Amino acid sequence: xxxxxxxxxxxxxxxxxxxxxxxxxxxxxxSVSWYQxxxxxxxxxxxxxxxxxxxxxxxxxxxxSGRQFSNSRSEMNVSTLELGDSALYLCASSLSRDxxxxxxxxxxxxxxx
Amino acid sequence: xxxxxxDPGPLSVPEGAxxxxxxxxxxxxxxxxxxxxxxxxxxxxxxxxxxxxGNKEDGRFTAQVDKSSKYISLFIxxxxxSDSATYLCAMKGTNAGKSTFGDGTTLxxxx
Numbered sequence: 001x002x003x004x005x006x007x008x009x010x011x012x013x014x015x016x017x018x019x020x021x022x023x024x025x026x027x028x029x030x031s032v033s034w035y036q037x038x039x040x041x042x043x044x045x046x047x048x049x050x051x052x053x054x055x056x057x058x059x060x061x062x063x064x065s066g067r068q069f070s071n072s073r074s075e076m077n078v079s080t081l082e083l084g085d086s087a088l089y090l091c092a093s094s095l096s097r098d099x100x101x102x103x104x105x106x107x108x109x110x111x112x113x
Numbered sequence: 114x115x116x117x118x119x120d121p122g123p124l125s126v127p128e129g130a131x132x133x134x135x136x137x138x139x140x141x142x143x144x145x146x147x148x149x150x151x152x153x154x155x156x157x158x159x160x161x162x163x164x165x166x167g168n169k170e171d172g173r174f175t176a177q178v179d180k181s182s183k184y185i186s187l188f189i190x191x192x193x194x195s196d197s198a199t200y201l202c203a204m205k206g207t208n209a210g211k212s213t214f215g216d217g218t219t220l221x222x223x224x
Binding site: 101106 | 145201203208
C-alpha cells in the first residue's frame with residue numbers, strides 16, 4: 001500500500017514568487033490536512049480538505065491557499081513568498097474527518113531566498 | 114498559553130535507559146492522544162495512539178493518559194540509538210477538526 005506522497009521534496013524559491021506543492025493521499029483516504037513545520041513554531045495547521053471542500057483553515061494569511069481534486073489529491077499554493085515561509089510543509093491523510101492523522105508524507109522542504 | 118505543552122528537551126540518555134516524554138494539555142474535549150516519531154528530514158510517523166484514558170503498551174513503548182490531570186506520557190524502555198529522534202505528542206477531539214501538536218522533544222540515545 002503506497003503511503004502519502006508529496007512532491008517535490010525540495011524547493012528553492014525567491015521572495016515574491018509563488019509555489020505549488022502537491023500531495024497524493026493513501027488510496028481510499030478522503031481527508032487531507034496540511035501543516036507547516038518550523039523550528040520555532042512546531043507543527044502548525046494550515047488547512048483540511050474533504051470531498052474537494054476546505055473544511056477547516058488555520059491562522060495563516062490569504063497567501064496560503066489550497067484545493068482538493070475529485071481523486072482526493074491536494075495541492076497547496078503560496079503566493080508572494082516571504083523569507084518566513086521557509087519551512088517543511090507536511091501533508092497527512094486519513095479515512096474520514098473525525099479520525100486523527102495517522103499517515104504523513106515526507107514533506108516538501110521549501111527554502112525562500 | 115498553548116493548548117498543548119510538551120517538555121522541551123533536548124534529552125540525552127545512555128543506551129538501555131528508560132525514557133519518559135511528557136505533555137500537558139488544557140482542552141477537555143481531546144479524546145485521541147497520539148505520539149509521533151520524526152527522524153531528521155522525514156515526516157512524522159505515528160508510534161502509538163490512545164483513545165480516552167488509560168495505558169497502552171507496544172513492545173518497548175508505553176503510552177499513558179491521565180485525563181484528570183490532563184497529562185500524557187510516553188515511556189521507552191531499553192532505549193536504543195535508533196530511538197534518537199524528535200517525539201511529538203498530538204491530541205484531537207472526536208469531532209471533525211485538526212489535531213493539535215506539541216512542539217516536540219528531541220531525544221538522543223548514546224551507545
